[in-house]
Amino acid sequence: MSPYVLILSGLYDFSTDLVILRLEESGIPYVRLNREQLADHRLTLDPLVPEMTIQGPAGTYDVGLDLRSVWFRQPVFLRNTPPVPLSPEDQLERSQWAAFLRGLCVFRHAAWMNHPAATYLAESKPYQLSAAATCGFHVPATLASNDARRIRQNFPQSVVIKSLDTVLLREGDDCLFTYTIVNPDTELTDDAVAPAPLFAQRALEQKTDLRVTVVGDDVFAVRILSKGTGIAGDWRVVPKADLEYRDIALDDSIADRCRQLTRYLGLSFAAIDLIEIPEGIFFIEVNPTGEWGWLSTVDRPIDHAIASWLADPTKDDG
Amino acid sequence: MKGEPMAEHVLLTYATRRPYRTAPVMPDGVQYDPVKGYWLKNDTPLLTTKEFLEGDRVSKKCDQETGEDQKGE
Numbered sequence: 001m002s003p004y005v006l007i008l009s010g011l012y013d014f015s016t017d018l019v020i021l022r023l024e025e026s027g028i029p030y031v032r033l034n035r036e037q038l039a040d041h042r043l044t045l046d047p048l049v050p051e052m053t054i055q056g057p058a059g060t061y062d063v064g065l066d067l068r069s070v071w072f073r074q075p076v077f078l079r080n081t082p083p084v085p086l087s088p089e090d091q092l093e094r095s096q097w098a099a100f101l102r103g104l105c106v107f108r109h110a111a112w113m114n115h116p117a118a119t120y121l122a123e124s125k126p127y128q129l130s131a132a133a134t135c136g137f138h139v140p141a142t143l144a145s146n147d148a149r150r151i152r153q154n155f156p157q158s159v160v161i162k163s164l165d166t167v168l169l170r171e172g173d174d175c176l177f178t179y180t181i182v183n184p185d186t187e188l189t190d191d192a193v194a195p196a197p198l199f200a201q202r203a204l205e206q207k208t209d210l211r212v213t214v215v216g217d218d219v220f221a222v223r224i225l226s227k228g229t230g231i232a233g234d235w236r237v238v239p240k241a242d243l244e245y246r247d248i249a250l251d252d253s254i255a256d257r258c259r260q261l262t263r264y265l266g267l268s269f270a271a272i273d274l275i276e277i278p279e280g281i282f283f284i285e286v287n288p289t290g291e292w293g294w295l296s297t298v299d300r301p302i303d304h305a306i307a308s309w310l311a312d313p314t315k316d317d318g
Numbered sequence: 319m320k321g322e323p324m325a326e327h328v329l330l331t332y333a334t335r336r337p338y339r340t341a342p343v344m345p346d347g348v349q350y351d352p353v354k355g356y357w358l359k360n361d362t363p364l365l366t367t368k369e370f371l372e373g374d375r376v377s378k379k380c381d382q383e384t385g386e387d388q389k390g391e
Binding site: 007011012014016017018020021024030031032037056057058059161163167169170171173174175176177178179181184186188189191192193195196198 | 325326327328329330331332333334335336337338339341342350352353354355356357363364365366370
């Protein structure tokens with residue numbers, strides 16, 4: 001069988017299930033490969049045709065010119081050093097399968113959600129901010145720096161501290177994660193900043209968070225509230241039961257900027273974080289691999305939109 | 319160079335700590351169908367079951383723990 005859609009995912013990536021159910025309903029031929037199960041298959045890529053044959057638990061497929069789209073739900077680079085040494089076998093498996101998956105970029109005729117090269121660049125927060133400003137967004141004053149003195153000078157009253165890239169660290173049996181820090185209690189000393197750069201940003205007061213999910217030309221926007229109002233600080237630390245996602249219709253100009261930014265970054269999918277304050281709407285960040293499954297509902301059918309795009313990526317061209 | 323111990327980096331000072339898990343805790347009786355490409359419980363897609371929809375797995379829990387999707391090691 002020659003699939004129209006190639007899905008490169010992970011075994012516990014439940015959002016992938018949602019989209020596959022929609023593809024199945026539509027009768028669109030697809031194949032899903034999970035990174036944990038790649039070695040259970042026999043995969044051969046001929047980069048010159050291009051063609052990939054798949055034999056294994058997922059079935060038997062010839063991935064080739066019928067391929068319309070690739071849904072790439074894989075890390076594009078290694079963020080963390082493992083806390084324990086990897087065996088040579090593990091190292092080999094990680095590096096070579098990652099290279100194999102990147103090698104699937106030979107399917108240039110297919111549309112990608114998202115192309116790894118575009119994701120790699122779009123994951124850079126400084127680059128995102130620059131791109132967002134180019135696309136007409138208001139962007140908070142920001143420095144990427146390891147210079148505590150400069151940060152204190154530029155943000156004397158209040159400051160938001162963020163990591164430059166997702167902080168996801170391992171220590172023993174624990175996982176460490178850093179949320180956005182608003183006005184840290186501890187002084188920003190040279191010792192506390194110099195060893196690694198961070199993002200320092202103007203704190204936006206009286207804020208309401210907006211999450212905008214862009215799929216091709218479709219835009220889904222929600223306002224994130226707790227007890228009917230915006231949330232000071234990082235909303236992700238608020239208990240789930242206290243969160244409310246209220247659908248909103250963005251101004252056409254903001255919706256168009258979200259689409260424009262997505263295209264500018266070479267993406268077909270983007271999860272964009274905005275902040276609304278009395279002064280206006282500000283761009284905060286874009287997540288090319290952002291999660292969306294928690295937002296998808298019958299009335300907010302992000303899963304349908306992704307499946308529809310994967311089935312016919314050309315529909316947005318008209 | 320000897321002297322006072324370095325202060326911890328601010329991003330580590332504010333880091334939250336959780337037990338590391340390589341896989342989520344799955345409900346009993348579920349299995350992954352590699353041909354269909356999704357999880358099943360009693361031949362029903364897991365994601366359409368009440369148990370799943372009312373649980374944490376389809377929430378932003380993963381995001382809250384890891385930042386964003388697909389940013390693993």
